Amino acid sequence: MKIDVHTKEKEYSVILERGVLAKASQWIRFSGQIFIVSDDGVPAKWVHQLQEQFPQAETYIFPNGEGSKNFATLQEILKAMQKAHLSRQDTLIAIGGGVVGDMAGFASAIYMRGIRYINIPTTSLSQIDSSIGGKTAIDFNGIKNSVGAFWQPDLVLADPDVLATLPARQLHNGLAEAVKEGMIRDPELFAIFEKEDAEDHLEEIIARCLKIKKDIVEKDEKENGERKLLNFGHTFGHAYEAYFGMDGYLHGECVGLGMLTVLNDPMLKERLRKVLQGLQLPTECQCDPKKIYQLMLLDKKADHDHISMVQVDTIGQGYLIDWSLAQVKERLGI
Ligand SMILES: NC(=O)c1ccc[n+]([C@@H]2O[C@H](COP(=O)([O-])OP(=O)(O)OC[C@H]3O[C@@H](n4cnc5c(N)ncnc54)[C@H](O)[C@@H]3O)[C@@H](O)[C@H]2O)c1
Ligand SMILES: [Zn+2]
CATH class of the missing domain: 3.40.50.1970 (Rossmann fold)
Known part of the structure:
Protein backbone atom coordinates (compact mmCIF):
# COMPACT_ATOMS: atom_id res chain seq x y z
CA MET A 1 0.00 0.00 0.00
CA LEU A 166 9.94 -7.33 18.48
CA PRO A 167 9.38 -8.46 22.10
CA ALA A 168 5.65 -8.79 22.94
CA ARG A 169 5.78 -5.94 25.44
CA GLN A 170 7.14 -3.56 22.78
CA LEU A 171 4.60 -4.76 20.22
CA HIS A 172 1.71 -4.11 22.60
CA ASN A 173 3.18 -0.78 23.66
CA GLY A 174 2.89 0.47 20.08
CA LEU A 175 -0.59 -0.95 19.70
CA ALA A 176 -1.75 1.29 22.58
CA GLU A 177 -1.33 4.23 20.16
CA ALA A 178 -3.50 2.39 17.63
CA VAL A 179 -6.20 1.89 20.27
CA LYS A 180 -5.97 5.64 20.87
CA GLU A 181 -6.41 6.40 17.15
CA GLY A 182 -9.43 4.11 17.02
CA MET A 183 -10.97 5.91 19.97
CA ILE A 184 -10.51 9.41 18.56
CA ARG A 185 -11.20 8.71 14.89
CA ASP A 186 -12.00 5.17 13.76
CA PRO A 187 -14.70 2.95 15.36
CA GLU A 188 -13.84 0.07 12.96
CA LEU A 189 -10.24 0.16 14.15
CA PHE A 190 -11.40 0.03 17.76
CA ALA A 191 -13.69 -2.88 16.85
CA ILE A 192 -10.68 -4.90 15.65
CA PHE A 193 -9.25 -4.64 19.16
CA GLU A 194 -12.59 -5.47 20.78
CA LYS A 195 -13.54 -8.41 18.58
CA GLU A 196 -10.41 -9.89 17.04
CA ASP A 197 -6.87 -10.88 17.89
CA ALA A 198 -4.98 -7.70 16.98
CA GLU A 199 -1.84 -9.63 16.07
CA ASP A 200 -3.72 -11.29 13.21
CA HIS A 201 -4.56 -7.84 11.80
CA LEU A 202 -1.31 -5.93 12.20
CA GLU A 203 -1.12 -4.72 8.62
CA GLU A 204 -4.67 -3.40 8.64
CA ILE A 205 -4.13 -1.72 12.02
CA ILE A 206 -0.97 0.03 10.81
CA ALA A 207 -2.64 1.06 7.54
CA ARG A 208 -5.64 2.57 9.33
CA CYS A 209 -3.37 4.49 11.72
CA LEU A 210 -1.17 5.80 8.92
CA LYS A 211 -4.24 7.06 7.07
CA ILE A 212 -5.60 8.80 10.18
CA LYS A 213 -2.25 10.39 10.89
CA LYS A 214 -1.78 11.49 7.26
CA ASP A 215 -5.19 13.09 7.29
CA ILE A 216 -4.60 14.94 10.54
CA VAL A 217 -1.02 16.03 9.72
CA GLU A 218 -2.02 17.36 6.30
CA LYS A 219 -4.64 19.57 7.92
CA ASP A 220 -2.56 20.68 10.89
CA GLU A 221 1.15 20.05 10.45
CA LYS A 222 2.36 22.16 13.39
CA GLU A 223 -0.26 21.06 15.96
CA ASN A 224 -2.29 24.23 16.22
CA GLY A 225 -5.66 22.47 16.20
CA GLU A 226 -6.76 19.05 14.99
CA ARG A 227 -3.38 17.37 15.51
CA LYS A 228 -3.88 17.91 19.24
CA LEU A 229 -6.47 15.10 19.11
CA LEU A 230 -3.56 12.67 18.82
CA ASN A 231 -2.71 13.66 22.39
CA PHE A 232 -5.68 11.68 23.74
CA GLY A 233 -4.47 9.95 26.90
CA HIS A 234 -1.16 11.81 26.73
CA THR A 235 -1.75 14.59 29.27
CA PHE A 236 -2.15 12.17 32.18
CA GLY A 237 0.05 9.70 30.26
CA HIS A 238 3.11 11.99 30.12
CA ALA A 239 2.78 12.64 33.85
CA TYR A 240 2.70 8.87 34.56
CA GLU A 241 5.71 8.43 32.28
CA ALA A 242 7.69 11.12 34.11
CA TYR A 243 6.59 9.76 37.51
CA PHE A 244 7.70 6.18 36.86
CA GLY A 245 10.87 7.22 34.99
CA MET A 246 12.72 5.48 32.19
CA ASP A 247 12.74 2.10 33.91
CA GLY A 248 9.03 2.16 34.74
CA TYR A 249 6.28 1.97 32.19
CA LEU A 250 6.73 2.42 28.42
CA HIS A 251 5.14 5.36 26.58
CA GLY A 252 2.19 3.43 25.13
CA GLU A 253 1.55 1.77 28.47
CA CYS A 254 1.26 5.22 30.08
CA VAL A 255 -0.99 6.44 27.25
CA GLY A 256 -3.31 3.50 28.01
CA LEU A 257 -3.40 4.48 31.70
CA GLY A 258 -3.88 8.13 30.68
CA MET A 259 -6.85 7.29 28.45
CA LEU A 260 -8.48 5.37 31.29
CA THR A 261 -7.94 8.30 33.66
CA VAL A 262 -9.38 10.97 31.39
CA LEU A 263 -12.51 9.14 30.19
CA ASN A 264 -15.77 10.26 31.83
CA ASP A 265 -18.13 7.54 30.64
CA PRO A 266 -17.91 4.43 32.88
CA MET A 267 -19.15 2.07 30.12
CA LEU A 268 -16.52 3.34 27.70
CA LYS A 269 -13.89 3.04 30.38
CA GLU A 270 -14.84 -0.60 30.86
CA ARG A 271 -14.65 -1.31 27.13
CA LEU A 272 -11.21 0.31 26.96
CA ARG A 273 -10.02 -1.56 30.05
CA LYS A 274 -10.93 -4.88 28.41
CA VAL A 275 -9.10 -3.94 25.21
CA LEU A 276 -5.97 -2.90 27.12
CA GLN A 277 -6.07 -6.08 29.21
CA GLY A 278 -6.37 -8.11 26.02
CA LEU A 279 -3.08 -6.53 24.90
CA GLN A 280 -1.47 -7.21 28.30
CA LEU A 281 -1.22 -3.48 28.89
CA PRO A 282 -1.48 -2.13 32.45
CA THR A 283 -4.87 -0.79 33.53
CA GLU A 284 -3.93 0.43 36.99
CA CYS A 285 -0.85 1.69 38.73
CA GLN A 286 0.30 2.69 42.19
CA CYS A 287 1.30 6.33 42.30
CA ASP A 288 1.12 9.48 44.40
CA PRO A 289 -1.68 11.57 42.79
CA LYS A 290 -0.27 14.82 44.19
CA LYS A 291 2.99 14.20 42.34
CA ILE A 292 1.08 13.33 39.16
CA TYR A 293 -0.75 16.66 39.50
CA GLN A 294 2.53 18.56 39.93
CA LEU A 295 3.95 16.84 36.85
CA MET A 296 0.85 17.77 34.85
CA LEU A 297 1.39 21.43 35.62
CA LEU A 298 4.74 21.19 33.80
CA ASP A 299 2.99 19.93 30.67
CA LYS A 300 3.12 22.07 27.51
CA LYS A 301 -0.69 21.96 27.47
CA ALA A 302 -1.08 23.49 30.96
CA ASP A 303 -1.96 27.17 31.27
CA HIS A 304 -2.18 29.03 34.58
CA ASP A 305 -5.71 27.89 35.42
CA HIS A 306 -6.57 25.12 32.97
CA ILE A 307 -5.19 22.18 30.99
CA SER A 308 -6.13 21.36 27.44
CA MET A 309 -7.46 17.79 27.22
CA VAL A 310 -8.79 15.40 24.60
CA GLN A 311 -12.00 13.65 25.54
CA VAL A 312 -14.01 10.83 23.96
CA ASP A 313 -17.68 10.13 24.77
CA THR A 314 -18.45 8.19 21.58
CA ILE A 315 -15.88 5.88 19.99
CA GLY A 316 -14.35 7.58 16.96
CA GLN A 317 -15.24 11.12 18.04
CA GLY A 318 -12.38 12.69 19.97
CA TYR A 319 -12.69 16.38 20.82
CA LEU A 320 -10.68 19.07 22.61
CA ILE A 321 -11.81 20.46 25.93
CA ASP A 322 -10.25 22.59 28.65
CA TRP A 323 -10.26 21.22 32.16
CA SER A 324 -9.89 23.55 35.14
CA LEU A 325 -7.12 22.59 37.54
CA ALA A 326 -9.85 21.82 40.08
CA GLN A 327 -11.30 19.22 37.66
CA VAL A 328 -7.89 17.63 37.23
CA LYS A 329 -7.44 17.39 41.00
CA GLU A 330 -10.91 15.90 41.40
CA ARG A 331 -10.15 13.24 38.77
CA LEU A 332 -6.96 12.36 40.63
CA GLY A 333 -8.90 12.16 43.88
CA ILE A 334 -7.02 14.97 45.63
N1 LIG B 1 8.23 11.83 16.51
C1 LIG B 1 7.05 11.43 16.89
O1 LIG B 1 6.03 11.83 16.34
C2 LIG B 1 6.93 10.45 18.02
C3 LIG B 1 5.69 9.90 18.33
C4 LIG B 1 5.61 8.94 19.33
C5 LIG B 1 6.77 8.57 20.01
N2 LIG B 1 7.97 9.15 19.69
C6 LIG B 1 9.20 8.74 20.39
O2 LIG B 1 9.47 7.41 20.05
C7 LIG B 1 10.24 6.81 21.09
C8 LIG B 1 9.71 5.43 21.39
O3 LIG B 1 9.78 4.66 20.23
P1 LIG B 1 9.70 3.06 20.29
O4 LIG B 1 8.57 2.65 21.12
O5 LIG B 1 9.80 2.61 18.89
O6 LIG B 1 10.99 2.69 21.15
P2 LIG B 1 12.51 2.41 20.77
O7 LIG B 1 12.92 3.14 19.56
O8 LIG B 1 13.29 2.66 22.02
O9 LIG B 1 12.49 0.84 20.45
C9 LIG B 1 12.23 -0.09 21.49
C10 LIG B 1 13.31 -1.16 21.56
O10 LIG B 1 13.12 -2.09 20.49
C11 LIG B 1 14.34 -2.27 19.76
N3 LIG B 1 13.94 -2.62 18.41
C12 LIG B 1 13.66 -1.78 17.37
N4 LIG B 1 13.20 -2.49 16.32
C13 LIG B 1 13.21 -3.80 16.68
C14 LIG B 1 12.82 -5.01 16.03
N5 LIG B 1 12.30 -5.01 14.80
N6 LIG B 1 12.98 -6.17 16.71
C15 LIG B 1 13.46 -6.18 18.00
N7 LIG B 1 13.80 -5.06 18.66
C16 LIG B 1 13.67 -3.90 18.01
C17 LIG B 1 15.06 -0.96 19.95
O11 LIG B 1 16.45 -1.11 19.74
C18 LIG B 1 14.73 -0.63 21.41
O12 LIG B 1 15.55 -1.34 22.27
C19 LIG B 1 10.16 7.74 22.27
O13 LIG B 1 11.39 8.41 22.42
C20 LIG B 1 9.08 8.74 21.88
O14 LIG B 1 9.29 10.03 22.42
C21 LIG B 1 8.06 10.06 18.70
ZN1 LIG C 1 2.24 8.87 21.99
Missing part, protein backbone atom coordinates in the same frame (compact mmCIF):
# COMPACT_ATOMS: atom_id res chain seq x y z
CA LYS A 2 1.24 3.48 -0.87
CA ILE A 3 0.05 6.52 1.05
CA ASP A 4 1.06 9.97 -0.22
CA VAL A 5 1.44 12.65 2.40
CA HIS A 6 1.19 16.29 1.28
CA THR A 7 2.61 18.83 3.70
CA LYS A 8 3.53 22.48 3.05
CA GLU A 9 7.24 21.70 2.88
CA LYS A 10 7.25 18.29 1.23
CA GLU A 11 5.26 15.59 -0.48
CA TYR A 12 6.34 12.09 0.36
CA SER A 13 5.20 8.50 0.16
CA VAL A 14 4.73 5.96 2.90
CA ILE A 15 5.06 2.39 1.63
CA LEU A 16 3.47 -0.21 3.86
CA GLU A 17 4.33 -3.66 2.54
CA ARG A 18 5.57 -6.99 3.85
CA GLY A 19 9.17 -7.51 2.68
CA VAL A 20 9.73 -3.91 1.57
CA LEU A 21 12.96 -3.68 3.58
CA ALA A 22 14.62 -6.25 1.32
CA LYS A 23 13.53 -4.15 -1.67
CA ALA A 24 14.40 -0.76 -0.20
CA SER A 25 16.80 0.15 -3.02
CA GLN A 26 13.93 -0.02 -5.51
CA TRP A 27 12.35 2.90 -3.66
CA ILE A 28 15.49 4.78 -2.62
CA ARG A 29 16.62 6.13 -5.94
CA PHE A 30 18.15 9.42 -4.87
CA SER A 31 21.62 10.22 -6.16
CA GLY A 32 24.50 10.88 -3.74
CA GLN A 33 25.82 9.15 -0.69
CA ILE A 34 23.75 7.16 1.81
CA PHE A 35 24.34 7.34 5.56
CA ILE A 36 22.55 4.80 7.79
CA VAL A 37 21.67 5.41 11.45
CA SER A 38 20.37 2.72 13.81
CA ASP A 39 20.68 1.57 17.42
CA ASP A 40 22.17 -1.59 18.85
CA GLY A 41 18.78 -3.01 19.89
CA VAL A 42 17.57 -3.33 16.30
CA PRO A 43 18.36 -6.91 15.27
CA ALA A 44 21.48 -6.90 13.05
CA LYS A 45 19.70 -8.90 10.36
CA TRP A 46 17.41 -5.96 9.55
CA VAL A 47 20.26 -3.48 9.38
CA HIS A 48 22.28 -5.92 7.23
CA GLN A 49 19.37 -6.27 4.82
CA LEU A 50 19.61 -2.56 4.20
CA GLN A 51 23.42 -2.38 4.14
CA GLU A 52 23.60 -5.17 1.54
CA GLN A 53 21.62 -2.98 -0.85
CA PHE A 54 23.90 0.02 -0.28
CA PRO A 55 27.41 -1.43 0.04
CA GLN A 56 29.06 2.03 -0.11
CA ALA A 57 26.98 3.43 2.74
CA GLU A 58 28.50 4.32 6.12
CA THR A 59 26.55 3.23 9.21
CA TYR A 60 26.40 4.79 12.68
CA ILE A 61 24.92 2.71 15.50
CA PHE A 62 24.26 4.16 18.96
CA PRO A 63 23.20 2.45 22.23
CA ASN A 64 19.46 1.69 22.27
CA GLY A 65 16.97 3.20 24.68
CA GLU A 66 15.41 6.51 25.63
CA GLY A 67 18.62 7.36 27.52
CA SER A 68 20.31 7.98 24.15
CA LYS A 69 17.87 10.72 23.14
CA ASN A 70 20.24 13.51 24.18
CA PHE A 71 22.72 16.10 22.92
CA ALA A 72 25.70 13.79 23.43
CA THR A 73 24.34 11.12 21.04
CA LEU A 74 23.14 13.77 18.60
CA GLN A 75 26.66 15.21 18.51
CA GLU A 76 28.15 11.78 17.86
CA ILE A 77 25.76 11.23 14.94
CA LEU A 78 26.61 14.67 13.49
CA LYS A 79 30.34 14.00 13.91
CA ALA A 80 30.02 10.67 12.08
CA MET A 81 28.08 12.40 9.28
CA GLN A 82 30.82 15.02 8.98
CA LYS A 83 33.51 12.34 9.01
CA ALA A 84 31.72 10.59 6.14
CA HIS A 85 31.79 13.95 4.26
CA LEU A 86 28.03 13.93 3.90
CA SER A 87 26.86 16.88 1.81
CA ARG A 88 23.48 18.54 1.33
CA GLN A 89 22.88 16.34 -1.71
CA ASP A 90 23.18 13.14 0.35
CA THR A 91 20.63 11.05 2.22
CA LEU A 92 20.31 9.82 5.78
CA ILE A 93 18.33 6.62 6.40
CA ALA A 94 17.02 5.87 9.88
CA ILE A 95 16.29 2.19 10.56
CA GLY A 96 14.85 1.54 14.00
CA GLY A 97 12.15 2.51 16.45
CA GLY A 98 10.94 5.92 17.52
CA VAL A 99 14.21 6.72 19.27
CA VAL A 100 16.25 6.20 16.09
CA GLY A 101 13.66 8.11 14.05
CA ASP A 102 13.62 11.06 16.45
CA MET A 103 17.43 11.22 16.72
CA ALA A 104 18.26 10.66 13.06
CA GLY A 105 15.39 12.87 11.95
CA PHE A 106 16.64 15.72 14.13
CA ALA A 107 20.23 15.19 12.92
CA SER A 108 19.05 15.42 9.31
CA ALA A 109 17.01 18.55 10.10
CA ILE A 110 20.03 20.46 11.40
CA TYR A 111 23.03 18.98 9.53
CA MET A 112 23.98 21.63 6.96
CA ARG A 113 20.55 23.20 7.63
CA GLY A 114 18.80 20.06 6.51
CA ILE A 115 19.43 17.02 4.35
CA ARG A 116 17.24 14.32 2.82
CA TYR A 117 15.83 11.86 5.35
CA ILE A 118 14.29 8.42 4.90
CA ASN A 119 12.67 6.54 7.76
CA ILE A 120 12.44 2.75 7.99
CA PRO A 121 10.46 2.21 11.21
CA THR A 122 11.01 -1.18 12.87
CA THR A 123 8.76 -1.06 15.95
CA SER A 124 4.97 -1.09 16.11
CA LEU A 125 5.01 2.34 17.72
CA SER A 126 7.13 3.85 14.97
CA GLN A 127 5.17 2.19 12.15
CA ILE A 128 1.85 3.25 13.67
CA ASP A 129 2.73 6.67 14.93
CA SER A 130 6.15 8.32 14.97
CA SER A 131 7.40 7.67 11.43
CA ILE A 132 5.09 10.17 9.79
CA GLY A 133 4.25 13.65 10.88
CA GLY A 134 7.70 15.19 10.90
CA LYS A 135 8.21 15.60 14.64
CA THR A 136 11.85 15.03 15.62
CA ALA A 137 13.37 15.70 19.02
CA ILE A 138 15.71 14.89 21.85
CA ASP A 139 15.01 14.97 25.58
CA PHE A 140 16.61 17.92 27.35
CA ASN A 141 17.07 18.97 30.95
CA GLY A 142 14.79 16.17 32.15
CA ILE A 143 11.95 17.13 29.79
CA LYS A 144 11.02 14.72 27.02
CA ASN A 145 11.13 15.90 23.41
CA SER A 146 11.77 19.47 24.52
CA VAL A 147 14.38 20.31 21.85
CA GLY A 148 13.67 19.40 18.26
CA ALA A 149 12.36 20.39 14.87
CA PHE A 150 9.58 19.68 12.43
CA TRP A 151 11.37 17.87 9.60
CA GLN A 152 9.34 15.73 7.24
CA PRO A 153 10.90 12.56 5.80
CA ASP A 154 11.30 12.16 2.02
CA LEU A 155 10.13 8.54 2.15
CA VAL A 156 8.91 6.05 4.77
CA LEU A 157 9.24 2.29 4.27
CA ALA A 158 7.19 0.32 6.81
CA ASP A 159 7.70 -3.45 6.68
CA PRO A 160 5.38 -5.35 9.07
CA ASP A 161 7.64 -8.43 8.75
CA VAL A 162 10.34 -6.78 10.86
CA LEU A 163 7.93 -6.72 13.81
CA ALA A 164 8.43 -10.50 14.09
CA THR A 165 11.55 -9.92 16.23
